[in-house]
Amino acid sequence: MRQLFEDICPPEAIVAPAQLRLRDPGYSATSRDAGLLLRPDTTAMVAAICRTAQAQGIGIVPQGGLTGLVDGTATTADQIALSLERMTAILRVDPVQRIIVAEAGATLQQVNDAAARYGLMTGIDIPSRGNCTLGGIISTNAGGIRVxxxxxxxDNVLGLTAVLPDGTVIEDMNTLLKNNTGYDLKQLFIGSEGTLGIVTAAVLRLYPRPDTTGVALLSCPDLGAAQALLAIAQRMASGNLLSFEAMWPEYYALTSGLLCKGHEPLPPDAALKIILEVAGKDSDATEALLLSIFEDAAEAGHVADGVIAKSQTEQLAIWSIREDTDLIAQPLGAFLSYDISIEANEITGFLDRWDRARATHFPELDSFVFGHLGDCNLHVCMAVSPDTKQNRGPIDDIFYDTVTSTPGSSISAEHGIGLGKRKQLPHNRSPASLALMRQIKATLDPKAIMNPGKLLAEI
Structure with missing residues (x-):
């Protein structure tokens, strides 16, 4: 396979299987099982790779920072993996128009660091910001803590460049907020998980970086109280409300106990813990806003206790309790992570049904829930052994049966479908929608070489 690409890629852009196996596979154990890893450094090189791969019927698996959780970067020995880790340039920052143009191999942290020089930032923020790449973020339509x-x-991509499976380059690098000139083709590639083409560059919107952010950790007696707190925060903070994150008791007890046992910001108990983040002109303004929200919510009985971070160090300590989800693996060696959306008024019923189903079928397994309560996105995790993770099918079936039987639910809120959720996709999309998706795939990728088998089965 190597000789097919030696005239396209320089030696340093080709990683043979032996060296590839030594690389970190990220969250997908088979990310490094490809027959070859190619590391192009230009869009033209990506296009040439695609043309050759299509002519030879070789599958291409685009890979970013390998932080995905649905096996979207899984590979087999007859495929090539393609990484844009050598395409990391920040091509343009326009502080007047508030846009940034970057190659797709740049990490989210690199993009934000470039924008920060102008007092700006992207609207996208996820815990893996130091590893996830712009291309991976776009291909999965990533969400995060500030949705x-x-x-x-x-909502944040204005334009992009994408290479189709036949090597055609679609340059749709729109930089304008208003541009109604026909089909919005970039949306085909956002969230398509690399199954239609490879994004090599993009234009993102930028926003003013808050002068100061304030963070509070609050205890709510139940979900209804937390949702009432959200309404108060939305009213009082308005456009300054940045994040509203929830941790159910079991999750908070586990992560805070492992990170800061005996020094938890709030004691582990039966209450939901809410992280409330706001923006303001200075620390006095953010503290006053958080205090006002707390007082209004406490007076109404929606909040029982709370702390406001007094420094950046304290803010990071609170966020680490929420973001260090890998700690769930410590008890048994591995964990399962489910990413779903549930309508606000269905969350309690869903969690009750899931607890009953888990107690009936898997009583030995613990469940940990946290998520972006402000946008109804929950993450449900289970501590399991590596063997149980390898044979997770029965757990998946019970879990997704509970999800799909819940009105107004989605099996994937922000992590995509990959291989892990492909079986469940028909429960969330109508036959007509699936047929149209397959038609689009067949039109753009008739030989099914682009991230084969992900999202949709091969055509």
């Missing part, structure tokens, strides 16, 4: 304020990735 409540800035929207999903697709």
């Amino acid at each position: 409540i304020r800035y929207g999903m990735t697709r």
